[in-house]
Amino acid sequence: MSTAPTTPVSPAPVWDVINGFTSYWALSTALDLGLFDALAKDVDSGTGLDAGQLAAAIGATEPGQVTVLAETLVALDLLSAAEDRFLLTPAAERFLVSTAPASMATLVRYSPGPPAAWPGLAETIRTGAPAPAVTAELAGLYPALVRATGPTQAGVATAVAAELERRGWWPEQPTIVDLGCGSGAWTTALLRSRPNGTAIAVDLPNVLPIAEQAAVDLGLGDRLIGVAGDYLEVPLPVSTADVVILAHVLRAEPAERARQLLARAVELAGANGVVVVVDYPRPDPARPRHDGDEDRNAVCTAARHELLLSLTMLASTAGLGVTVADLHAWAEAAGAELVDSFEPIPRQHVRLIRSRTPEATS
Incomplete structure (x- = not known):
């Protein structure tokens, strides 16, 4: 034979x-x-x-x-x-x-996070948390990182504003709340699309001045209210926002803080506002496979970009990334629902969450 x-x-x-x-x-x-x-x-x-x-x-x-x-x-x-x-x-x-408007040249340098995080990743996984030195390095790196994300996020924000207008969810005089505003790219892009809008931008004391200066540079400083502090703790007006932005913040938080943050965003938006979540969702948890289900290998391969960015979070923050199942569960617990998702720019995933109250769904 x-x-x-x-x-x-x-x-x-x-x-x-x-x-x-x-x-x-x-x-x-x-x-x-x-x-x-x-x-x-x-x-x-x-x-x-x-x-x-x-x-x-x-x-x-x-x-x-x-x-x-x-x-x-x-x-x-x-x-x-x-x-x-x-x-x-x-x-x-x-x-x-x-010099390109959408340049990622600086982001290449800062997106991987603190260089020391990667040789220490094995120990981070063993202990369940990055070393304090890595966390401290990230805090120092963060202002440069958020500046580097600005060009890409400005493009996403502009596309989202157009989508919200198409849906009738973008009033002429909107109130915007940006939780974890970073570079201010989202806040400034949304304000520029609505000359009569106002925005509340929230971030840590060492980051908030970047967003405030960006608004001043564009002649928008008088329409932006900066609030420095933890976005789960600072006082903010409830149920008054037309749009609440959570751009690339949930994945950097441990699950319970991420859940609380989404719940707070829903509360700020109230019955008629919309919560805009922008993130890189990793695959939903594995479950027994049924006929017609996509093979887990294919699922992970398709989510390579999102998984690598989740690992980046794991290496230097308390976050593990976020899944779409998380967003559904957290929204439901907050009395809201994930109503739609789209990708305005390749690899930029946007999800829209609205209250389930009769005012929002009528």
């Missing part, structure tokens, strides 16, 4: 993870060198730069070394190559050039 040949097990998944570390540093190094900005200066010609020209533009001495880096970026779909010349891809032009 002949034995059918077996397919050898590939180490590719292991190499992909190892190379993920290298990929991050390839991108980070290119940003440090100003490589994308150098190519952006030539973008109108459409011809790109060869390795020698690129080396000269970024102040490098060896074109051969620049070639290795640039070709790696081509392999990562962050540059394109035309013979011996390198050009920006559309994604790089939009998100990695430092």
Whole structure:
């Protein structure tokens, strides 16, 4: 009897993870060198730069070394190559050039959180909490991090305002409450779309001035009320907000605080307001599989981005990320319901929650 040949097990998944570390540093190094900005200066010609020209533009001495880096970026779909010349891809032009309106160039540096969090992740999982030094480092890093998220969140906020208007949930003189306002991107974007609106922006004392200054810079300072402190504890007007924003805050909190925060947002919105939750939901808890259910492997693969960001939270905060099942349960407990979800920008998940009272559902 002949034995059918077996397919050898590939180490590719292991190499992909190892190379993920290298990929991050390839991108980070290119940003440090100003490589994308150098190519952006030539973008109108459409011809790109060869390795020698690129080396000269970024102040490098060896074109051969620049070639290795640039070709790696081509392999990562962050540059394109035309013979011996390198050009920006559309994604790089939009998100990695430092002066682009939607630039993520600074976010690349800060999104992974404190560097010390990652070598200590095993101990964090053993003990159930990050080391105090990691938590302290995150607190110091947070102002820079929220500034870095601003361009992306401004785009999401503008799209959400348009969606709320389409649904008839965006009055001409709205009252906005932004819990964990960060850079102020949400507050300022919403105020700019409604010249007669007012906003209450809440964040920690070392972060709130960033949002307040952003409003002043845009001529919106007189329409923003800043409130410094813990968003679960500071006094706020109940049932008066037309829109309450929870943008990327629930996933950084332990489950009980996240539940309380959503309940408070529902209370602030009252019967006729809407709570806007923006986050990266990880998969709902596993359950016994039934016919027609999606395989758990496929579920996790599809949620790779969201799971990696949840792990980022775990590495440096008390949060584990948030699931859609959590949002449904917490909303129901608060007398509200998750009424819809959409993705205005790729990988930016928005969920709308409204009170279940007759006034809101009539």
